[in-house]
Amino acid sequence: MTDPTPHPLAKYFQPSYQASRLQLLASLRSLAPRLGVTIDSRALVERGPSGETLALDFCIVGAAKPRHALLISSGTHGVEGFTGSAVQQWIAQTLLPTLQLAPHTAIILQHANNPYGFAWHRRVNEANVDINRNFLLHYDPALCEPGYEALLENINPTQWDQDSEAANSIAFAQFTEAHGFRALQQALSAGQYKYPKGIQFGGSSEQQSTRHLRHLFRQHLSACETLIWLDFHTGLGEFAACELITGAMPDTDNYRFSNQIWSQGVKSAQSGESVSAKLNGLLDQGLLAELPTTCKRAFAFPEYGTYPPTQVLNTMRADNWLEQHGEPRNLNNPRTAAIKKEILEAFKPDSREWEHCIVEHGAGLVREALAYLPGVK
Numbered sequence: 358m359t360d361p362t363p364h365p366l367a368k369y370f371q372p373s374y375q376a377s378r379l380q381l382l383a384s385l386r387s388l389a390p391r392l393g394v395t396i397d398s399r400a401l402v403e404r405g406p407s408g409e410t411l412a413l414d415f416c417i418v419g420a421a422k423p424r425h426a427l428l429i430s431s432g433t434h435g436v437e438g439f440t441g442s443a444v445q446q447w448i449a450q451t452l453l454p455t456l457q458l459a460p461h462t463a464i465i466l467q468h469a470n471n472p473y474g475f476a477w478h479r480r481v482n483e484a485n486v487d488i489n490r491n492f493l494l495h496y497d498p499a500l501c502e503p504g505y506e507a508l509l510e511n512i513n514p515t516q517w518d519q520d521s522e523a524a525n526s527i528a529f530a531q532f533t534e535a536h537g538f539r540a541l542q543q544a545l546s547a548g549q550y551k552y553p554k555g556i557q558f559g560g561s562s563e564q565q566s567t568r569h570l571r572h573l574f575r576q577h578l579s580a581c582e583t584l585i586w587l588d589f590h591t592g593l594g595e596f597a598a599c600e601l602i603t604g605a606m607p608d609t610d611n612y613r614f615s616n617q618i619w620s621q622g623v624k625s626a627q628s629g630e631s632v633s634a635k636l637n638g639l640l641d642q643g644l645l646a647e648l649p650t651t652c653k654r655a656f657a658f659p660e661y662g663t664y665p666p667t668q669v670l671n672t673m674r675a676d677n678w679l680e681q682h683g684e685p686r687n688l689n690n691p692r693t694a695a696i697k698k699e700i701l702e703a704f705k706p707d708s709r710e711w712e713h714c715i716v717e718h719g720a721g722l723v724r725e726a727l728a729y730l731p732g733v734k
């Protein structure tokens with residue numbers, strides 16, 4: 358007889374942004390009497406598909422102004438948020454009920470860094486901006502990889518059909534033949550600041566989420582002496598495999614402390630040792646700069662693989678075509694529904710096995726982090 362629940366940890370995945378948010382807040386409310394819970398919610402002007410509030414929830418369990426904190430964040434890339442949220446649900450429902458925290462220690466669940474993209478199944482936010490390319494002090498409207506410029510019309514086509522896609526894939530193949538796959542990846546993922554309606558736009562100004570996050574860090578983490586932080590992502594790498602990526606260079610204390618904590622090791626996107634390309638305006642680089650300079654910090658983007666890079670990229674291109682040339686808010690339009698289904702699948706496969714593996718692995722990363730967090734029993 359087969360086990361009726363072969364993938365028990367899949368239950369932490371929720372079906373929507375709204376369900377994820379409500380479930381997490383309900384779980385935290387039940388912990389409040391014993392551990393103390395402070396929730397600082399920052400709502401956006403925009404609404405979700407069911408008219409629901411879209412908010413970034415900064416949920417602090419334990420010390421309201423912690424000296425030592427483990428921070429788990431989700432949804433920087435909108436639709437990728439189901440996964441980080443599932444790990445947060447595991448923490449709230451399974452880990453925290455049995456955990457003892459010293460008076461100066463906190464576990465922080467930062468839910469939905471990009472709530473609009475999470476709710477509407479986009480990687481980018483309400484202004485077509487990738488939040489994880491928006492943490493800059495200056496936005497240079499000329500900044501764009503030469504390879505992106507060369508392939509501009511292929512990356513961001515005005516039509517979406519079989520014939521034009523066949524021609525576009527030939528253009529990508531020729532570029533790869535001439536310059537190599539890493540050059541294509543660099544062109545497509547570094548972030549660009551020149552084409553607001555193109556994919557991988559990093560913005561021309563500080564976004565709502567970026568401003569809220571900087572403020573939340575300044576307001577709640579100004580006394581921090583230790584911060585260990587994981588920001589969950591999906592869509593890059595082998596199916597269900599995980600790479601820990603950091604924006605820090607290998608010769609930094611942050612990089613060394615991160616490698617000490619996580620046994621699988623972290624890889625720097627900036628030095629070429631990661632599957633990721635070198636990226637502009639990263640969240641970790643922007644927000645860690647808001648901490649006291651004396652704060653000991655560790656950081657990683659756990660990046661969980663789903664499907665081959667071309668397939669994932671094509672769902673992002675299709676979604677961007679839909680946004681610029683289709684009916685993106687009309688979920689009853691069959692074409693809209695088909696593209697939305699594909700982008701969801703690319704970043705959150707419809708597989709209980711994948712979901713179970715990711716929560717199991719993410720829980721392991723959290724447990725490794727707790728071993729280095731002062732004030733946890």
Ligand SMILES: [Zn+2]
Nearest residue numbers: 434437590591
């Ligand atoms: Zn991501």
